[in-house]
Amino acid sequence: MSRSAHPAGPRHADVLPEGHYSAPPADLNTLDAKVWSETVSRDADGVVTAGGLDVKTLAERHGTPAYILDEADFRARARSWRGAFGSDADVFYAGKAFLSRAIVRWLHEEGLNLDVCSGGELATAISAGMPADRIAFHGNNKSTEEIRRAVEAGVGRIVLDSFQEIVRVAHIAQELGTRQRVQIRITVGVEAHTHEFIATAHEDQKFGIPLAGGQAAEAVRRALRLDGLEVIGIHSHIGSQIFDMSGFEVAAHRVVGLLKDIRDEHGVELPEIDLGGGLGIAYTSDDDPREPHEIAKALTEIVTRECEAAKLRTPRISVEPGRAIVGPTAFTLYEVGTIKPLDNLRTYVSVDGGMSDNIRTALYDAEYSVALVSRTSDAAPMLARVVGKHCESGDIVVKDAFLPADLAPGDLIAVPATGAYCRSMASNYNHVLRPPVVAVHDGESRVIVRRETEEDLLRLDVG
């Protein structure tokens, strides 16, 4: 999204440089409810609180940087997805967005299923008590060891991603004397991101089996012949951070077209269809995500309409939201270390984390918001770039945002909507220690993933 430079505000530039930013907000102290989790607000002293605890207390107790995760908000979002789809559909939380044992327990309690995509995620799910039949196992190159563990555990479905895997899973299931429920992941030639989708040529990717050229139909043909497999449906995932339903419409049309071909060729009506995840959230005030009930209504209507047109029984729908559940529930709390004003450009604000706790800005050019949270300020807005402490000039957390011009070392700032794909993609680059995930709820804080220590690093380095 291209945004225009704005001629107001900062202390170090008369005319602001080109950049990815809107006009500075009228009041930098106001927190836009769109990008912050449900229990976040400012207390009477101007300090931001989350889950009933103020950020200064959280920083003292748990240090910075830290991911502060709002348990009530997570549960509310999980419940609202579950409620929106009702008992005729299944919601699989995509664990890749962020997974820990506490998360697994909350999902279980709120009635959601879980999508995992590695042996590590599977182990986390099982160790926290998620019933195996509520787990879907994904991945474009699952090892035979991982497949065996999944089949032995009794996972509810394995999503097959290649011709080799069809044979591998069937073989392992037969060896173990069972029949594995599977879906076949196809690529429908649709790629959707944010507001746009393109409906041509997106078979050019590593996931799934292309519908084009009859490959998906051939995969189904082969899978249906194998005794070790029970083919329960077709899976399609079209992209990420999607706000517009039109990509799903095209995808559903094509998936249902395949279901019809399968019925015509094999006399089998597959009972399930999975439309994947990818639903967008608000990272900045410019983003307008849809509510789960609107998404559920739209997807159900699309599939029902397509099936009626194809004279098929409407299959059971499943979806796999990750970001839309966990993304808005957390913010990253940082302490400001250094501040460098660059004349006629912007002010670089360095924090005590960076690309090792949020790689999305460097990797995807993602946009985030930021706020001063340890106090309020009446100072003028200053165009800031929030950067990390890594030896890399691309180590940017927030590319362009407004912070008060009196920002000082020691202030706490927070970047909202970091619940998804931040801790789960965190690294040890420069041997920087990965931050903890701290759940806040009803005035209490609980570490659900602890901060990494230098001992953790050295334990892996066996000399």
Ligand SMILES: Cc1ncc(COP(=O)(O)O)c(C=O)c1O
């Ligand atoms: C198959 C599949 N399902 C679900 C998701 C979750 O996407 P999101 O977190 O954007 O909802 C992904 C993300 O890559 C995916 O590949």
